[in-house]
Amino acid sequence: MTYDLLIGDRSYSSWSLRGWLLFAAFDLPVRVELNEMYLDSFHERLKAWAPARTVPAARASDGALWTDSLAIAEGLAERHPDAGHWPADPRARALARSITAEMHSGFTALRGTCTMNLRVKWEGFTPDEAIQQDLERLEVLWSAARAMAGKGPWLFGAYSAADAFYAPVAMRIAGYDLPVSDLGRAYVDAHLAHAPLRAWRAEGEAQDRTIPSYEMGLPTSPFPIG
The missing domain is CATH 1.20.1050.10 (Glutathione S-transferase Yfyf (Class Pi); Chain A, domain 2)
Structure with missing residues (x-):
């Protein structure tokens, strides 16, 4: 079984981070496709993931599609019961x-x-x-x-x-x-x-894209992840 995952900008998309961690933190390989947010192309690219309206969305090689992070969690736990998505007790x-x-x-x-x-x-x-x-x-x-x-x-x-x-x-x-x-x-x-x-944050920094609507108008210092 192989998977594809559609995400938004790593520096800002909290839901995408959740979806990606459901693969990465449980050693499940996934191909990632970036859909940059707040661009005219964002909704156009989502058409290939219909009926998804947002990110993340995940698709399995057998055609199964999950269009919400909670659905991704349950879908992966169902298919990979030994991965440890949920506690055993x-x-x-x-x-x-x-x-x-x-x-x-x-x-x-x-x-x-x-x-x-x-x-x-x-x-x-x-x-x-x-x-x-x-x-x-x-x-x-x-x-x-x-x-x-x-x-x-x-x-x-x-x-x-x-x-x-x-x-x-x-x-x-x-x-x-x-x-x-x-x-x-x-x-x-x-x-x-x-x-x-x-690793997720490092890839977001490598993209080096700032989205103005996420700015707070406050003084800043480096993000404390090192």
Whole structure:
């Protein structure tokens, strides 16, 4: 079985990062096609991936097509049950699916205001009350996962699809220097050190494309991934 994956710009597309990590972090080979965002060609290129309207979209060599990152996670877990997308323990697996689905549909204040930008770190950003509430909810979910899974740098011990979905959140926390607990900071640091994520960012830097709509108008410093 072979796969193709359509992504947006690596420096900015948080959903594309999730989709790509579902392959890269689980040693599943995939051919990647870049569809640069905010260009006239973006929707034209999507026609070959119909009915997809957004990125990421993934296609298997047998014709199966997933047009959403959560669908990609479940499709790959179904086809590769030994890859480890979900925890083996049923209780941990239920919680992992639950917090992944909440990430997929929630945290609108954090995601809407603090757009992912892997090119810079913003200095002087002050989170409002809605963002603070999202950060507090993150701490609740991350603590629940760790309490069930025990030791390990990731939410459920070994890296899972839940970590792939929370990777862009960790990048937001790092890029906007958002306040989190020591536990939260350690989790963010694990993502910053994660080899697949570092490779993803390096490819985005090599593309060297800045999208003006992602600019915050704040002072910047280098993104803290090294």
